Amino acid sequence: MTVSLCVREPYQVDGDRRFRFGVAAAAAVPGIGALAPVVSADGAAAMGGHIDDSLGDRLTRYLADGVAIDDAVEVLLGAADVSVRRGRQLHGVGRSSSVTATGRDCVAAADRDGDHYTVAGTHLPSETALDAIADRYTGAAFGEEPLAERLIDALSAATDSGIDTRRADGDADNDGPLTVGSAAVRVVTTESTDDRRFYNDLRVDASESPIADLETTYNAALLGYEQTVDAYAEPDDPDVL
Structure with a gap:
């Protein structure tokens, strides 16, 4: 794993x-995406290094x-x-702790604990990437945009400084041997919804620009969600879930 952001947002x-x-x-x-994100109605966590x-x-x-997450x-x-x-x-967040x-x-x-969010990474060119992610997320925390969108945007804030010393990245002056990476986002809410929000569980499993491609995938999934809801009078129709 390279970088990850875990978030808890309570609301009424x-x-x-x-x-x-x-x-x-x-x-x-x-x-x-198949390994690092762990998300349920009780918490969110991410793994790195020796992943089990x-x-x-x-x-x-x-x-x-x-059980409290800590x-x-x-x-x-x-x-x-x-x-x-x-x-x-x-690292991660539960309902009452991080x-x-x-x-x-x-x-x-390195890692950062912001109480309702945590951010961490390995093989970091510098800790600047974690600070950039944290700053971008906290600037939009609890905002009106979907959480998945805000998470992807926060993740993209790390690209200027580079997210992995092993990755070849000319913009961040990295010259590692790896060119194919991956990215993922997953969101779970405790609120019951009539329709499945396609944009809340997305993965880019192999790409030379994984974060940018995850953003593109998110935008397409959001459009597909909106089209599906608009096209059917009953959004809880099992044929469209």
Whole structure:
């Protein structure tokens, strides 16, 4: 993994407290969307370094059982072999807390904890990328635009400084051997909706410009969502979900 942003946004609907949870991630290798984002109605997290395919499922179960995310991460990391734990990065937000954990063997790694958001990365050219992501997100936090759109926009703020020392990127003066990367965004809300919002779960699995392509994919998915809702009188029709 290279960089990722996890977000919790509480809001009110008819006097009831609801949550939006989201993750955006980008990497200098293909397929990060299948591994890094962990999002449910109880929290959002992202993994880096030594990624365990089952860790996300275990974390989701802990959160569903009411375990705070910082306590859940402590248990999960404590159960791992020391050498694996030192090379793993895990961060995220739950309903009432947040957590960042970066093993000391993670390469050029750093993290930020903003309480309702966390941002972290490995193989960073500099920590400027994390600050850029955090600043872009906090400038639009709780805004009217869909969370998925704001997450992608925040992720794009890191491209000027570069997101991975292993990636060939002339604009950021990186000359690493990797040219094909990936990016993903996923958002889950606790609010019941009649129609599936196609733009809330998107991946670009292999691209030479993954973040830009994720933005293009998002815009197309948003257009498709709007067209589908406009075209059918009953948005909860199972044929269009």
